Amino acid sequence: MQLKHTTYTLLVSGIALIAGACNKFVDINTDPNNPTTAQLSLLLPSTEVSMAANMYELNSGTSTFMQHMVSSGDLSRYQQQGTSFDDPWDGFYSQTLNDLESIIASGTAQQEWGYVSIAKIEKAYLVSLMVDMWGDIPYSEAEKGQETVSPPLDKGVDIYENVLTLIEEALQDAGKVTATTLVPSSADMIYSGLKTSWISLANSLKLKLYNQIRLVDPARSTAAIRGLISNPATLIGGTTNSNTTDYTLRFGAAQNPNNRHPWHRSEYQSSKNFYMCQSFIDLLFNNDDPRLRYFIYRQNASAGLNNSTNSNGYYGRNPGDGTAAPADLNRRSTFGVFPAGGLYDNAPINNIPDTYSYLGNTGATATLKVVATSDGTGAGVIPLLTNAMVKLIRAEAALALNTGDDARQNFADGITAHLNNVSTYGAANGGVALSAATISGFVNKLLTAYDAADAAGKMNMVMTQKYIACYGNGMEAYNDYRRTGLPVLRAPLSPLNAFPLRLYYSQTELSANTSLGENASAMQIAQQTTPVFWDK
Structure with missing residues (x-):
């Protein structure tokens, strides 16, 4: 099992077609005789596309740490490398954040406050996520081109403060727009430009961040959260518990070029890279959880752990299992309809307890199959x-x-x-x-x-x-x-390291960034055991 996805670049070009824009368009100018700025209507959706594409390794790797699935035997055993998360790191900086900075600068100059507001909210989300993953990252001196080619690391705690300020600026910028949409619907793949939706995301992001730092400054978090929940209509979900304003990255169903969810692309083929994690399967099955049929698709009705033949088809892999994978590509469980856009499992399950009420066999009439590229839509989501x-x-x-x-x-x-x-x-x-x-x-x-x-x-x-x-x-x-520390995870069978408290930096960054000094190797190793500032 390998975390690297060799068709990563195809994902970038493929899902870009959803928006009708990709990074090749960032050099298009509003006036061909005066090549100064990119078209904001093309640049904004390209940032949403690149963020989704560059998130693949990050999502798969952390999902492995968290025992949702197993994308890599080494990561399942808590062993990182400098290449484990280099694609998202490099892509976020060279593509997404670079383009967001262009939108903010050009949009401010043109007084296109809707574009500026959305770009600042997206930047706030992405930068805070990068702090959560890596801790200290280049920020204040980053995205300055040749002016600063080796930006130093900023402290995560300081970046969080800047992010919270950035969100407030974004809300002020949104307030300058009198229309109900911040940008044309075609320029925004997430919310079709709807102003209230972006405001609800900004406020919900503040809620998330203040809750994230509650161990550092509980009084501040309490006061901020009380203020936010006093007006629940301005949060995602509003007062009606609606899912219509969810901040979700959506993939498409096309195959040529392929813009499907990367988990579908990886597993709905003859060769497969991942396992479903047995501990997550067991959590759902043992608690009579009806979501299991949506999350996991069984390819074989009797396959079980360790490629056994007398189980119920829920064949995953225990976390930290360092043994070689057997010849089981047609028997292991795989991604279901949610969130990867695969198949819904509506086949009978042969050992459901009689006491179960929600994960039952009523109406379960389908026959299981070995999945293929044509199965499911692939139009998955990242929530x-x-x-x-x-x-x-x-x-x-x-x-x-x-x-x-x-x-x-x-x-x-x-x-x-x-x-x-x-x-x-x-x-x-x-x-x-x-x-x-x-x-x-x-x-x-x-x-x-x-x-x-x-x-x-x-x-x-x-x-x-x-x-x-x-x-x-x-x-x-x-x-x-x-x-x-919740929920309590299953102990890995043969861990190679302690549970990682931060992700390893990109090896490319460590090799090229001269501001990191001569202790880059030691700094990399320290990532494994150094908590992020809010992790007390």
């Missing part, structure tokens, strides 16, 4: 910041900081939102919808357990549901785990 996540963040903050919010209601709303999201997406992509009775019944079952739990048990339930709601976004699950 970056969703209504379900926002509700569960509010539940966590209510329990940890006494924000005055209703932890129980947010817990229920978060689960409901995620079930609805998975159900709606699944039904639109070849699956079936969950019934209203299944959704309410499953939520009520969890609420009964929540009511019976003590304070620690309630927090564990909130973070476990957040962990499940983050499936498809390993980065957010990785953040939550380092901050809370």
Whole structure:
């Protein structure tokens, strides 16, 4: 199993067609006789495309750490290399952030405040994510071209302050736009330019960041979160628990050029690179969770762990398993309809306990198959910041900081939102919808357990549901785990290192950036055991 994806560059060019723009357009000028600025309407969607494309290794690697899946045997055993995450690091700087800086500079000069606002929000999200992943990163002197070719590292805590300021600036810029859209719908692949949606993302990002730093400055986090939840209509999900303003990167269904979700492209073929993680499969199966049929597709009805032949088809791989993969490409479980756009598993499961109510065989009439490129749509998603996540963040903050919010209601709303999201997406992509009775019944079952739990048990339930709601976004699950230690992960079978508290830097950066000094190798090794500033 290899984390490197040799067709990465095809993903960039493929999904760019969704927006009708890619990085090759950034040199197009508004006046061919005066080549000064790129067209903002082409440049903005190209940043959304490049962020999605460059997130592949990052999402797969952190999903491996967090036992959602296994993209690499070494990463499953906590062993990083300088090449493990070099593509996202290099791509974020050379493509996404570079283009965002161009939008902010050109948009400000042209007083195109809608473009400036969106670019600042996107930059705030991406930069804060990079701090969460790597800790200290080049920031204040980065993206200056030949002016600073070896930018030094800025402290993550200082960058967070700048990011929070950047969000406030973005909100002020949005306020300068009197229209309901910040930019034309064709220039924005995420929200079609809708002003209220971008504002809800900006406020929800603030909520996430203040919750992220709650261990560092609980008083500040409490005050900020209380202010944000006092006007819930301005957050993702609003007052109706709607998923329509989720911040989600969407892939397409085309195959030539291929713009499908990279997990679909990797696994829906004869050769495969990944395993599903057995601990995640077991978590869902053992808790009668109906999302299992959407998340995981079985290729064989009786395959089991270690390529056994007398199980129920849920054949994954235990975390930290260092043994060689057997000849099992046609038997191992793979990605289902959500979030990768694969197949919905509607085949009978042969050993479901009689006590189960939600992961049942009623209506399960399909026959399993070995997946192929033509199966599923591939029009998958990366859920970056969703209504379900926002509700569960509010539940966590209510329990940890006494924000005055209703932890129980947010817990229920978060689960409901995620079930609805998975159900709606699944039904639109070849699956079936969950019934209203299944959704309410499953939520009520969890609420009964929540009511019976003590304070620690309630927090564990909130973070476990957040962990499940983050499936498809390993980065957010990785953040939550380092901050809370929840949910408790299965011990790796044969770890090669301690659980990584930061990601390794790109080896290209360490080799080329002279400002890092002669201790670059030692600094790299320290990444494994050095907490990010908010991880106390």
